[in-house]
Amino acid sequence: MNRMQSVYTCSFILSGVAIAVSTAVADPNLKILSPADGAVVQAGHDVPVEYEIRPKPGGDHSHIYIDHKEAGILRRKKAIFVLNPLPAGEHVICLKVVNKAHTPIGQETCIKVISQ
């Protein structure tokens, strides 16, 4: 294990790859078209989330999260994903672009919705 990791570490250093620490900055190429930020949705009903994604280089597909828990995988660039009914209260819906290994690459957007 140590030998393999050493090989990779050396490769990283030699290639001069910059470490890209992910940040939670909203990206204009990643849009939740509906519901709108702050929208009220009906508790106990499915919540369709319409999105449009233009991934940055390195991005492969996207994940959708409800209250920071992964709710699904988005393989289409523009589509509608239907979330299961939300309990009453405030919820956060986020989209994150991830690479082929499912690691967020720092391109993400979030909205809040109120379920009642």
Added chain:
Amino acid sequence: MQWENLYYALTQLVHNFGALAVAGGALAGLKANNDNLQLQRKFAWLVLGGWGTQAASGLTFGAISLYLYGETPDLHLIAQAALIIKVACAVTGILLVSFYLRRASHWSVRRRRNAWAILAGLGILALSAAAFLRWFA
């Protein structure tokens, strides 16, 4: 981007050969002549190496993500369950095959066969879980 793909691809390459060793080695051990303990020990070493390779390369996947993006992969609940199964298989496989290498010379033929059957089952289970980990993450 290309370097990133290369890192993951090389790790996947190692991981795949580890999978081949844990499943293929255990099935070969199961099929091998039970009287030939020396041959079975060679297969046991292969399986041990395979599980070690699986564990190391699995950790390397996470390490690459951490290195490049400061985060480990985001896994859905189904993928998390698959990962737990894989880790459990690796831990059990390493313990069992290590025990086999230390003690099998004192075991009955039946007991050795059972050990190989369990090792083969662990390899197949881990391979199956890998598919869910890959596509449900």
